[in-house]
Amino acid sequence: MHAIAGLAFPLKRLLQELSLFLIGQDAGVERFRVTFELEDGPPQTVEVGLLSVHRDADTLLELTRAHLERVCLAGPVMALTLFAPRLSDYAPTRRELLEGPARQAQAWAALHQRLVARLGESALRPLVEHREYRPEKAVLSGLGPRARDASAGPPRPGWLVPAPQRCDGDVVQLLAGPERIESGWWDGDDIRRDYYLAQWVDGRHAWIWCEPGRQGWYLHGWFG
Template sequence: MRWACLLFPRLALEGALRRRDDPAAPFALLEGAPPRQRIRAANQAARAQGIKPGQPRGLAEALCPELGCAPLEAATVERWRQRLAAWAYAYSGQVSLDYPHALVFEVASSLALFGPWPAFEARLRGELAALGFTHRLVVAPNPAAARVLVNAHDGLAVDETGLEAALGRLPLARSGLAAESVQTLARSGFRRLGELFTLPRPALARRFGSGVMRHLGELRGEWPLALTVYRPAQHFSRSFEFDRPVHAIAGLAFPLKRLLQELSAFLRGQDAGIERFSLVLGLEGGPAQRFEIGLLAPQREAETLLELTRAQLERVRLEGPVLSVTLAASRLTAYAPVRRELLAGPARQAQAWAALHQRLVARLGGAALKPLVEHREHRPEAAVFAAAGPRATDIPEARLRPGWLLAEMPPAEAGIARLLAGPERIESGWWDGDDVRRDYYLAEWHDGRHAWVWREPGGEGFHLHGWFG
């Protein structure tokens, strides 16, 4: 087996920054109770102003008057860990949050689906960068080794043959041993894990206790680990709270992108898609405003979901300043990824039409689009019309017909270069008072276009009725 460990050294800070309108503005997390609050972590803009962890809040605000602050909340950090576990579950069925500040997941069984480790690693890092989380990533034969190696490495991938050498170079302070064990070993002159590996095991256990021996066994994969395996919720619900009210739909774009990225990861983990989800906008001084986002087919790609959601929201008018956005999905559906074709063909054209259809419905609304309904009528101008219902199944026999029929039929004699086919006589409508008797021809225009023209039987002048694509 191979286990990946992701360490998030700035999870609390970056989770808090995701809620801010301007994540690049100076910001710091606080720990402790007033009036003795101190800086726990600060973003780059704050550090550039001289803000450092451990500083009293008063000093930090004196150095940077525009500094934004928020208290560190353990519950909020845990929620972010759960969200990241849901994201990782899309790539592995064995994900664990047993290690603080990190998550581990088994990846050997996923390589056949997501490619060799370098490609898989690049995919994981790209998605984490899009989500906005700093991280370090290591792969090792067991989760305990992966967790301690990520303390000192980023991008390291070791197998069974190189595991002990990689562990041996670790300083004891980064080996995962308890602090008191590290102090005891340091007083005995030990500095690295490799020095402990060279000692006889009975002597090591006698001098430093069973806890040290068990930890070394776990790192080497000799002691089995009983990790708690993460299981995702069956329903998705995420919220984003603004620091200040938002007055325009455009201001919702950034949080919607993040929320839909999380929804996409959740759906991949469930191997499912979605056809409907809800957006609830918490308004200042009024009841919440709710929208149902409906899709024509199951979707789960974040880019597609964002495009369709924004298109539907363009037709919405806010009922007041927005304080929060909640995205919820309670009904999942089966999802079959679209089969990609190397060359253009009917299947690929159908996929393009389906995507265009969905975009038009999202932007204009379902009522604005009407299918062309055909029925058994020989008069061309009455054979096809737009209707609100589904397509008719009573389709006339297939004949050569232009894709574009003109509402008015002007004289066409001057534009015809030659007649290619015809005549085809259409004589119909005597029963409703709109009797027509026409001879239709396929004509080639002087510029090479093909047209559908007609004239009355025995007549001379042609009229243009439509163009072929």
């Protein structure tokens, strides 16, 4: 395996030339590929896919390097080539006109792009909400339960533990509750729990439950 750190300078030159070309064409790119000519072996190609149209050289270099961090080169590199098969219309964003939510949305888009480049698209998964009262089944992929609008009832934690954990000795005080959740009788995985907002031994706020009429507390989530 060969590191790509030493390729930063030639990559920067190539991407600067691409950026100047794109500016001259009033265009941008959403995808391009970098081919590494290796000393001993066939060429190795890396596809760089972007989530939006870009043409700024520094941005293209940052995202390309993030993609290459996940690549293992099979040998010393003798030459580099860069090919953009398709140009796209480019509409620059007027940053000075953005404020409030618009600016936050732009910052999130940039962060999303960097994370996808560094970790791969499969590493990021959106929340998929379900109209389901059982907390562990309310979200297919995400952090916390969103069975219903938080304004319609008691608050929900932002983080669920992978599975409820017994926590009898860690609860200091009950702050709110109970909230009865009884659901799932139709599919054989029914639950009957009384949920409480509780203060944890270290001061954190926890979401805990017990079965009605029985002793024993279970931790199910944390409030931020």
